Amino acid sequence: MSKVTHIKKGLKINLQGKPERIFHQLPLAEKVAVKPTDFVGLKPKLSVKEGDTVLAGDALFYDKYNPDIIFTSPVSGTVELINRGERRKILEVVVKTENDTIEYKKFNIPEINRNNRDAIKKSLLESGLWPCIIQRPYACIANPQDTPKAIFISTFDTAPLAPDYTFLISEYKSEFLKGVEVLNQLTDGTTHINIFQETRANNPFQAAKNTQINYFSGKHPAGNVGVQIHHLDPINKGDIVWTVKPQDVVLIGRFFEKSIFDARKIITLSGNVKKPYYFKTILGTSISSMLNNQITSKKEQRIISGNVLTGTQVNETGYVSFYDTQISVIDEGNYPEFLGWINPGFNKFSFYRSFFSWLQPDREFKIDTNYHGGERPFVFTGQYERVLPMNIYPIHLLKSILVNDIDKMEQLGIFEVAEEDFALCEFICPSKIEIQSIIRQGLDTIKKEFS
Numbered sequence: 285m286s287k288v289t290h291i292k293k294g295l296k297i298n299l300q301g302k303p304e305r306i307f308h309q310l311p312l313a314e315k316v317a318v319k320p321t322d323f324v325g326l327k328p329k330l331s332v333k334e335g336d337t338v339l340a341g342d343a344l345f346y347d348k349y350n351p352d353i354i355f356t357s358p359v360s361g362t363v364e365l366i367n368r369g370e371r372r373k374i375l376e377v378v379v380k381t382e383n384d385t386i387e388y389k390k391f392n393i394p395e396i397n398r399n400n401r402d403a404i405k406k407s408l409l410e411s412g413l414w415p416c417i418i419q420r421p422y423a424c425i426a427n428p429q430d431t432p433k434a435i436f437i438s439t440f441d442t443a444p445l446a447p448d449y450t451f452l453i454s455e456y457k458s459e460f461l462k463g464v465e466v467l468n469q470l471t472d473g474t475t476h477i478n479i480f481q482e483t484r485a486n487n488p489f490q491a492a493k494n495t496q497i498n499y500f501s502g503k504h505p506a507g508n509v510g511v512q513i514h515h516l517d518p519i520n521k522g523d524i525v526w527t528v529k530p531q532d533v534v535l536i537g538r539f540f541e542k543s544i545f546d547a548r549k550i551i552t553l554s555g556n557v558k559k560p561y562y563f564k565t566i567l568g569t570s571i572s573s574m575l576n577n578q579i580t581s582k583k584e585q586r587i588i589s590g591n592v593l594t595g596t597q598v599n600e601t602g603y604v605s606f607y608d609t610q611i612s613v614i615d616e617g618n619y620p621e622f623l624g625w626i627n628p629g630f631n632k633f634s635f636y637r638s639f640f641s642w643l644q645p646d647r648e649f650k651i652d653t654n655y656h657g658g659e660r661p662f663v664f665t666g667q668y669e670r671v672l673p674m675n676i677y678p679i680h681l682l683k684s685i686l687v688n689d690i691d692k693m694e695q696l697g698i699f700e701v702a703e704e705d706f707a708l709c710e711f712i713c714p715s716k717i718e719i720q721s722i723i724r725q726g727l728d729t730i731k732k733e734f735s
Contacts, residue, residue: 286497286498286499287499288499288500288501289498289501290500290501291500291501291673292673293502293503293669293670293671293673294442294503294504294505294506294671294708295503295504295635295711295712296442296503296504296645297444297592297593297633297649297651298647298648299445299651300555300556300648300649300650301445301554301555301556301613301650302648303445303447303552303554303560303562303610304559304560305448306562307550307563308563308564309564310563310564310565310574312384312385312386313381313566313569313573314380314570315378315379315380315570315603316358316359316378316379316568316570316603317376317378317379317568317570318345318355318356318358318376318379318568318606319375319376319568319605319606320374320375320377322606323355323415323424324724325422325424325425325728326347327347327348328347328355328374329345329348329351330345330377331343331345332344332345332363333363334366335362336363337360337361337363338357338362339357339360339387339388339389340356340357340358340359340387340389340545340547341356341388341389341391341411341412341544342356342357343412344357344379345374350427350428352409352414352428354410354414355415356412357379358547358566358568359381359386359547359566360381360382360386361381361382362382363377364380376603378603388544388546389544389545390543390544391410391411391539391544392407392543393407393540394406394407396466396540398469400469401469401470404469408428408536408539411539412545413535413539413545414426414428416528416529416532417470418526418527419432419524419525419526420510420519420524420526420699420700421523421524421698421699421700421727421730422727422730422731422735423510423703423727424727431524432470432471432473432524432525432526433471433472433517433523433524434517434525435471435473435476435525435526436476436478436509436512436513437464437467437475437476437478437509437527437528437530437533438478438507438509438512438530439453439477439480440479440500440507441507441609442502442505442506443504443505443507443592443593443594444504444591444592444593445552445555445560445591445592445612446507446610447562447609449531450480450487450489451562452530452550453534454488456534456537457491458537458541459534459537459541460488460489460530460533461491461492461537462536462540462541463532463533463534463535463536463537463538464493464495464537465494465537466540467528467533468494468495471526474495475496476495476496476498476512476517477489477490477492477495477497478498478512479497479498479500480500480501480506482501498516505673505704505707508704509527510674510700510701510702510704510705511674511705514673514674514675514700519699519700520699521699529607529609531550531609532607535547535549535567547566548564548566548567549565549566549609550562550563550564550609551569551604551609551610551611552609553578554611554613555612555613556579556585556613556614557579557613558577558579558580559578565604567604567606568604568606569603569604570601570602571587571589571598571599571600571602571604571611574611575587575600575611578613581615583616584615584616585615586613586614586615586616586653587599587600587611587612587613588612588613588614589602589611590605590607590608590610590612591610591612593707593708593710594703594704594720595608595610595612614652615652616653617653617655618653618654621654631649633649635667635671635711635712655716659715659716659717660714660716661715662679662683664679665714667712668706668709668713671709671711672705672708674697674705675697676696676700677696678706680692681696681697681726682722682723685729686722690729690733693726694730698726698730699730701723701727702723703720703721703724703727705723706719706720707720
C-alpha cells in the first residue's frame with residue numbers, strides 16, 4: 285500500500301453553493317476570448333488583426349521573448365475585437381463564432397516515444413497547448429528548451445467550492461491517460477500523479493501507467509501542487525519541475541488522439557447562484573453564457589474567475605481565464621457594520637474563533653468580500669505558520685521580498701512557492717496585507733536575477 289502524506293496544517297473553508305454533480309451542456313458561446321493577462325510575464329505579439337477569419341487552432345498571438353510559444357483560437361470564426369488597455373497593452377483577443385459548429389485546423393501528430401521528444405514539443409507549441417505546462421520555480425509558462433527533473437499533476441483541489449476532479453475527469457478518462465503518456469516523454473525523471481486519499485476508491489487517475497502514484501490527506505492547501513512538491517521532492521536552486529492541471533492533461537491527450545485543438549472544458553458555477561452546476565463548455569467561454577438567470581440576490585455580487593482565494597474579479601461580459609475551471613459568485617462586502625465585533629456571529633466564518641460559529645465546524649457559510657478593517661502594521665503573529673504546510677518562515681520571506689534582499693529570498697525558500705501557496709495566509713492576515721501580490725513581486729525579481 286502506497287504511503288499517504290498527511291497535511292496537518294491548513295484551513296477548511298466550507299462555503300454554501302457547491303456545484304451539483306450533474307453535467308449541463310452549454311450551447312457554443314457567441315464570443316470566446318484568449319487573454320494575454322492570464323499568462324505570467326508574457327509580452328504578446330499579435331498574429332491576427334480585427335476582421336480576420338480563424339479556425340480552431342490558428343495562432344492569435346505569440347510571446348515576444350519566445351516566439352515558439354503560440355496562443356491559438358479555441359473556436360473558428362472572426363476576430364471581432366482586440367481589446368487594449370493602458371499604453372495599448374493587449375487585454376483580450378475576442379473571436380466571434382459564426383455557427384453552432386467549429387472548424388478545426390489539422391496538425392501532424394508524431395509517435396509518442398522518448399526519441400520523438402522534440403517533435404512532441406513542437407506539436408504542443410504549434411497547437412497552442414504548451415502554455416498548459418507550468419514551470420516551478422517562478423510559476424510561469426515552462427521553457428520548451430528545458431528538461432524537468434519531474435512532472436507533477438495534482439488530481440484534486442481543496443480550495444473553497446472547487447470542482448471534484450474525480451467526478452469531472454470520469455467523462456474524459458481515456459484522454460487523460462493519453463495526456464499522461466505524452467507528458468511522460470518530456471522528462472527523464474518521474475511523472476507524479478497526486479491523489480486525494482478520501483477519493484482513492486475507484487479513482488480514474490490510478491490507471492495512469494509509468495507514473496508514481498502519491499496519496500495526500502488534509503485540509504486546504506493539501507491540493508496545491510506546490511505543497512505536494514515540497515513534501516515529495518523539494519525544489520532547490522537550479523532544479524526545474526513542470527506541473528499540469530488535470531483538464532489541461534485532457535486537452536493534451538485529446539490533441540494527440542484527434543490531431544486537432546479541441547478546447548472543450550468543464551467549468552463549474554458555484555457560490556451565491558440559483559443552481560450551481562458543472563457546465564460542459566469551451567476554453568475562454570463568455571461568462572454571460574453561464575450566468576443566464578442564475579443571479580437572484582438583490583445585493584451587489586462579485587464574479588470571480590477561479591476560486592475565492594486566488595481568482596480574478598471579472599464582470600458578466602468577461603471571459604473565463606485560461607487556467608480556471610470554476611466561476612465563483614459571492615456578495616460584495618461594501619457595507620458598514622456597526623459594532624460587528626460585539627455580535628455573537630453564529631453566521632460568520634472565523635479562523636481566530638472570534639465568533640461562536642467555530643462551535644459548528646461542519647457548517648456551510650456564506651461569505652462576502654468585506655475586509656472587516658483596513659491595512660495595519662505588518663507584525664509577527666505566528667498565524668501564517670498555522671495554515672502554510674511548508675518548512676519555511678513566511679513572514680521572513682515576505683519581508684525579504686519587500687526590502688528586495690535576493691540572497692535572503694533564496695535562503696528562505698522563494699524557489700519553492702507560488703502565490704496560491706500563500707492564499708490562506710492572505711485570507712487570515714490580521715494586517716490585511718496583499719500577500720499574494722508580494723510573492724509574485726518576489727518571483728518576478730528572482731526570475732529576472734537568475735534567468
